[in-house]
Amino acid sequence: MALSLFCLLLTLLFMQTMADTSCTDCFVQSRAAYYPNSEVNGTDVGACGFGSFGATINGGDVSAASDLYRDGVGCGACYQVRCTNFAYCSDNGVTVVITDQGSGDNTDFILSKRAFGGMAQTQDKATSLLALGVTDIEYRRVSCSYPNKNITVKIDESSSNPHFLAFVIWFQQGKRDITAVQLCETENFMCKLLDRSHGAVWTSTSPPNGPLSLRMLFSEEEGQETWIVPVNNIPQDWIAGQTYDSGVQVDN
Structure with a gap:
C-alpha cells in the first residue's frame, strides 16, 4: 500500500514537472523599462522595419525586445506584460506588440511610454510607475488580434x-x-x-x-x-x- 502511494506521488510529481517545463501560457519573470524620450507611442525607426506603422500599431502599446527579438522572427509577436509592484500595478497589465530591438539594465522589454504607464492601476499611479524608470515584470506570449483586418x-x-x-x-x-x-x-x-x-x-x-x-x-x-x-x-x-x-x- 505504501509502495503504491509512493509510486503515485512520483507519477504526479513527474507529470507536474513536465507540465511546468512545457507550459506555453505560463508567465516568465523579468524586467522592463521604457523608451527614454518624450514620445508616448513607440519609435518609427524600429529594427523590425515597420516604420511609422510600428509606432502606432496596437494603439501605441508597443515594445522593443532583447532575446525575444530572435533575429527578427519575433517582430509582430504579442505579449501580455504586467508589472509586479502591487502598489502601482494592475492585474491584467498591458498587451504589447514587438516592433523593435533593444535592452537595458537586464530587461527583456523596453516599452513605449504609453505601454509602461498602461500597466498601472490608475493615471496617478502611472505617473509614479514612470518615475521608477525600470520595474520588475512577468510576461507571456498571447495571440495578436486585429479585428476586421486581413494580413x-x-x-x-x-x-x-x-x-x-x-x-x-x-x-x-x-x-x-x-x-x-x-x-x-x-x-x-x-x-x-x-x-x-x-x-x-x-x-x-x-x-x-x-x-x-x-x-x-x-x-x-x-x-x-x-x-x-x-x-x-x-x-x-x-x-x-x-x-x-x-x-x-x-x-x-
Whole structure:
C-alpha cells in the first residue's frame, strides 16, 4: 500500500514537472523599462522595419525586445506584460506588440511610454510607475488580434519595380511565427524563397514577373508548420510605399 502511494506521488510529481517545463501560457519573470524620450507611442525607426506603422500599431502599446527579438522572427509577436509592484500595478497589465530591438539594465522589454504607464492601476499611479524608470515584470506570449483586418503586405519605399522588391507583413493575428516566405509567379507557379534582410523585412532582387502570389510558412512553438497562401495577389504594377490586402487572416 505504501509502495503504491509512493509510486503515485512520483507519477504526479513527474507529470507536474513536465507540465511546468512545457507550459506555453505560463508567465516568465523579468524586467522592463521604457523608451527614454518624450514620445508616448513607440519609435518609427524600429529594427523590425515597420516604420511609422510600428509606432502606432496596437494603439501605441508597443515594445522593443532583447532575446525575444530572435533575429527578427519575433517582430509582430504579442505579449501580455504586467508589472509586479502591487502598489502601482494592475492585474491584467498591458498587451504589447514587438516592433523593435533593444535592452537595458537586464530587461527583456523596453516599452513605449504609453505601454509602461498602461500597466498601472490608475493615471496617478502611472505617473509614479514612470518615475521608477525600470520595474520588475512577468510576461507571456498571447495571440495578436486585429479585428476586421486581413494580413497586409506593405511594399517598402526602398523597392524599385521590377528590379528590387522589399516588403513587411502587417496585421498577423494569432501567436505563430512567419519563418519563411516564398514569392510565386501566378501564371506558372514558379516560386522563389525570399531572404529576411532585417527585422520583418523580406526582400527579392530580380523578383518574378507578372502578378505575384505569396506563400507564408507559419510555425508554432511545438514545431508544427503550415504554409498559407493569400487569396489576393500583389499586382504586376506594384508601387513602393503601397499596401496590398492579402484577403486572408489567421486566428491562432
